[in-house]
Amino acid sequence: MHIQVNGESRGVNHGTTVAVLLRDLNIRVDRVAVELNLEILAKDDFDTRFLQEGDRLEILSFIGGGAV
Amino acid sequence: MDAHDRLVIAGHEFKSRLWVGTGKYKDFIETQKAIEASGADVVTVAVRRVNITDRSRENLLDYIDPKKYTILPNTAGCYTVEDALRYARLARAAGVSDLVKLEVLGDEKTLFPDTVGLLEAARILVKEGFIVLPYTNDDPIVAKKLVDIGCPAVMPLAAPIGSGLGIRNPYNLKIIMETVKVPIIVDAGVGTASDAALAMEYGAEAVLMNTAIAGAQDPLAMAEAMKYAVWAGRLAFKAGRISRKLYATASSPIEGML
Numbered sequence: 001m002h003i004q005v006n007g008e009s010r011g012v013n014h015g016t017t018v019a020v021l022l023r024d025l026n027i028r029v030d031r032v033a034v035e036l037n038l039e040i041l042a043k044d045d046f047d048t049r050f051l052q053e054g055d056r057l058e059i060l061s062f063i064g065g066g067a068v
Numbered sequence: 069m070d071a072h073d074r075l076v077i078a079g080h081e082f083k084s085r086l087w088v089g090t091g092k093y094k095d096f097i098e099t100q101k102a103i104e105a106s107g108a109d110v111v112t113v114a115v116r117r118v119n120i121t122d123r124s125r126e127n128l129l130d131y132i133d134p135k136k137y138t139i140l141p142n143t144a145g146c147y148t149v150e151d152a153l154r155y156a157r158l159a160r161a162a163g164v165s166d167l168v169k170l171e172v173l174g175d176e177k178t179l180f181p182d183t184v185g186l187l188e189a190a191r192i193l194v195k196e197g198f199i200v201l202p203y204t205n206d207d208p209i210v211a212k213k214l215v216d217i218g219c220p221a222v223m224p225l226a227a228p229i230g231s232g233l234g235i236r237n238p239y240n241l242k243i244i245m246e247t248v249k250v251p252i253i254v255d256a257g258v259g260t261a262s263d264a265a266l267a268m269e270y271g272a273e274a275v276l277m278n279t280a281i282a283g284a285q286d287p288l289a290m291a292e293a294m295k296y297a298v299w300a301g302r303l304a305f306k307a308g309r310i311s312r313k314l315y316a317t318a319s320s321p322i323e324g325m326l
Contacts, residue, residue, distance in 0.1 A: 005120055006117045006118065006120050007117075008120070008121070025120050027118060027120070028127075030163065031127065031129050031162055031163070031164065032118060032162055033115070033158040033159065033160075033161040033162040033163075034161070035154075035158060040157050040158060040161045041161070042161070043161075043163060058117065059117065059118045059120065060115050060116060060117055060118060060158050060162070061115070061116070061118045061127060061128075061129075061162065062113040062114065062115060062116075062127075062128055062129055062139065062141065062159075062162065062164070063090075063113065063114050063115075063116045063128055064089075064090035064091045064092070064093060064096075064099060064113065064114070064128055065089060065090060065091040065112070065113060065114025065116075065142065065144050065145075065278075
C-alpha cells in the first residue's frame with residue numbers, strides 16, 4: 001500500500017506501525033513529532049498505530065532558526 | 069555576573085540573559101561554537117519536516133544538547149493562528165520543551181507580528197498549558213493584553229527581524245516595561261553590541277538575537293561581544309545611571325585651589 005510521508009509517496013507493508021516506519025527510516029523517536037492525517041500522535045502511540053492506505057504522515061524535528 | 073541575578077520565568081531559571089537563535093549559520097559546528105561563545109543557555113529552534121530521503125543530514129540537537137540548554141521551540145514562518153497552533157503543538161509533542169516562542173507573522177516584507185492573531189493563538193496555547201513567550205510589536209497595550217491572557221514574559225521587537233536597526237522605539241519599550249510586571253525580553257532587530265547593552269540598560273530582562281551574531285563577519289567574536297554587552301547593560305541598569313543634565317558638573321572640588 002502507499003502512504004504519503006512528508007509529502008512524498010512511499011510504499012509500506014500492511015501491518016506497519018508508525019514506530020516500525022520510523023525505524024525503517026532510521027529516525028530517532030526521541031526528538032521528533034509525528035502527525036498522522038493532521039492528528040498529532042503521542043509517542044506512546046507510535047507502537048500501536050498501524051498505517052493505512054492513503055495515510056498522510058508528517059515527521060518533524062527541530063532545525064536551526066531564530067525567526068523565519 | 070552576579071550568580072544570584074537569575075532570570076526566572078514560569079518556574080524556569082536561566083543563567084544567561086542573552087538568548088540566541090540557531091539559524092543562518094554556515095554549519096552545525098559554527099552554530100555550536102557561536103552559542104558557546106555567547107554564553108547563552110536558551111536556544112530557540114524552528115520545527116520543520118525531517119529530511120527522509122537524505123538521512124545523512126545531521127540533527128541540530130546532536131550539537132546543542134537539550135540537557136545543557138533550554139530549547140525554546142518557535143513558530144517561525146507561521147502567518148495564521150492555525151499554523152502557529154499546529155507548530156506549537158508539534159514542538160511540544162517532540163518532547164523537548166513546554167515552552168514556545170510564539171510568532172504569528174503579519175507580512176513577509178516586514179515580518180511584523182500579526183498581533184490580533186498572536187493574542188488569539190496565545191489565549192488558546194496558554195489554556196493548553198504551554199508556557200507562551202510571545203514575539204510581539206513594541207505596543208504597550210498588546211503587551212498588557214498578552215500578560216492578562218497568561219503569558220509569563222513578553223518579547224517585543226527592537227526593530228524588524230534581521231534588520232539590525234537597533235532599538236527603533238525606546239520610549240515604547242520603556243512604557244512596556246513600566247506597564248507590565250513580567251520580564252521583557254527584547255527580541256529581534258539588534259545589530260551590534262551597543263544595541264543589546266542599551267536594551268538591558270532600559271530594563272529588559274533578556275535579549276534574544278540571531279542574525280546579529282550569525283550574520284556578523286566573525287560570528288564567534290560577535291557572540292562574545294554580545295555576552296559582555298548584555299552583562300554590561302544589565303549591571304548598568306542595576307547600578308542606576310546618573311540623570312542627564314544640560315550643563316557640566318565638576319568632578320573635582322573647588323576647595324583647595326590656588
